[in-house]
Structures are given as structure tokens and as C-alpha cells.
Amino acid sequence: MKQLYFLVIFAVFAAPLMGQVEVTFSVDMSVTAPDAAGVFATGNWMDDAGLGGEWQEPGSNMDAALTDGDGDGVFTLTVMLPDGDYQFKYANGSGWPNGEAGGGGDNYQADLSGCGGVDNGFGGFNRTFTVAGSAMTLTTYEFNSCNESTIASTENVSTLGGLMVAPNPATDVVNISFSNDNNAEHTVSLYALTGQLLEQVQLGTDRNVSIDVTAYPTGMYLLQFTNELGERGTQKLMIK
Numbered sequence: 001m002k003q004l005y006f007l008v009i010f011a012v013f014a015a016p017l018m019g020q021v022e023v024t025f026s027v028d029m030s031v032t033a034p035d036a037a038g039v040f041a042t043g044n045w046m047d048d049a050g051l052g053g054e055w056q057e058p059g060s061n062m063d064a065a066l067t068d069g070d071g072d073g074v075f076t077l078t079v080m081l082p083d084g085d086y087q088f089k090y091a092n093g094s095g096w097p098n099g100e101a102g103g104g105g106d107n108y109q110a111d112l113s114g115c116g117g118v119d120n121g122f123g124g125f126n127r128t129f130t131v132a133g134s135a136m137t138l139t140t141y142e143f144n145s146c147n148e149s150t151i152a153s154t155e156n157v158s159t160l161g162g163l164m165v166a167p168n169p170a171t172d173v174v175n176i177s178f179s180n181d182n183n184a185e186h187t188v189s190l191y192a193l194t195g196q197l198l199e200q201v202q203l204g205t206d207r208n209v210s211i212d213v214t215a216y217p218t219g220m221y222l223l224q225f226t227n228e229l230g231e232r233g234t235q236k237l238m239i240k
Contacts, residue, residue: 020080022135028142028149030073035093043088049079059094071236087126100144101125108144115146154233159184169238189224
């Protein structure tokens with residue numbers, strides 16, 4: 001009898017999890033500086049993910065916050081969802097005016113119809129995705145845009161073994177070194193978070209480079225590494 005009771009209780013609590021798969025939201029914030037309040041996802045997926053209701057206002061539920069654990073400028077959030085069609089959008093900061101593609105008087109407006117966006121009825125667009133039985137990571141777009149992200153972690157660049165960027169934060173000169181065991185040719189580029197290219201150094205097969213950053217204001221920047229193999233990665237650099 002106790003065993004039957006246990007099985008009934010287990011079935012009741014396990015039922016909501018059955019048929020759910022892992023879904024990862026992913027947005028590139030390297031062009032739009034992340035708001036201090038956080039980066040969020042909202043949409044009709046939230047209730048199915050166990051967050052207590054659909055289309056919650058950005059910033060009202062921290063369980064819907066995306067994070068950038070490796071500092072590459074791409075913010076992610078992973079939830080469990082059942083199969084179905086969903087709508088969503090990202091927000092840079094708290095409140096509806098900070099949601100992307102909102103229309104009207106919102107801070108971030110964009111035409112997302114070219115990347116599957118649907119009319120939200122308020123002059124803006126919602127992004128969409130479909131869950132169909134297997135784990136998925138949503139296409140990484142730049143925030144408030146249909147431009148697909150070009151960011152990849154430096155871990156994806158096979159020739160950057162032992163990469164060191166120091167000091168970080170930097171005040172005058174930042175020194176970069178790596179092993180380059182394959183003697184591949186590299187290019188190192190310094191970008192503002194707006195996407196503006198500030199400096200570019202063609203390293204050839206050299207393993208070391210120093211970049212003078214005294215001319216740049218205090219803030220966050222991106223170092224982009226590319227090699228002749230077509231691999232590309234980025235790392236954040238703080239200048240103070």
C-alpha cells in the first residue's frame with residue numbers, strides 16, 4: 001500500500017516535467033551596452049517554464065534574467081519547456097519601454113519581421129520559436145535586431161592556448177600573449193560596445209602584442225581575435 005501511495009505522489013509531481021526539454025535563450029549585447037538593472041526575456045513561455053504567468057514585465061521576475069557567465073557579450077538563460085509555439089522578446093533593463101521592438105514610445109524599436117517576428121498589436125514585434133521534442137538554443141541575434149551575432153568565445157579559437165590579457169582592467173597599456181602552437185596568423189581588434197572599430201593589429205605569427213588604451217574613455221570594450229583558419233572569438237576588456 002505504501003509503495004502504491006509513493007507511486008501516485010511521484011506521478012502527480014513528475015507529470016508537469018514529462019515531455020519538457022531544455023531551451024536556451026541567447027542574445028548578443030555587445031552592440032547595446034547592458035543595463036545595470038539586467039537583461040531579461042519575457043513572453044508567453046514564462047508560465048510553461050514555471051515562472052508564474054505569461055508576459056511578465058521585464059525586471060519583475062529575476063528568474064527571467066539572462067547572464068553572461070564567460071564575459072563574451074552573449075547573455076543566456078536556460079529553462080525547461082514543453083513542445084509548442086512561443087513568442088518572446090528581450091529587454092535591456094526593467095520595464096516595458098526597455099523591451100526590444102516594442103513600438104510606440106519604447107526605447108528600443110526594430111522591425112523584426114525579417115527574422116520571424118510577428119506583429120504584437122502595439123506597433124512592434126515579438127520574436128517566435130517552436131519547441132519540438134529536443135533541446136535547443138535559440139538563434140543568437142544582436143539585441144533589438146535581426147543581425148545574427150558574430151561573437152564566439154575565445155575558447156573556440158584553437159590557436160589561442162594560454163591566452164593572457166593583462167592588466168584587465170587596463171589604465172594605459174594592455175598586454176596580450178598566447179601560445180600559438182600552430183604558428184597561425186592572427187588579427188587583434190579593439191571594439192567599443194557600440195560596434196565601432198577602434199584599433200586593429202595584424203600580428204602575423206607573433207604571440208605577443210601591446211595596445212595603448214590611454215586615448216579611450218573609462219568603460220567596457222571588446223577584444224576580437226581572428227586567425228587564418230577563420231576562427232573568431234572575443235573577450236571583454238575594461239579600461240579605467
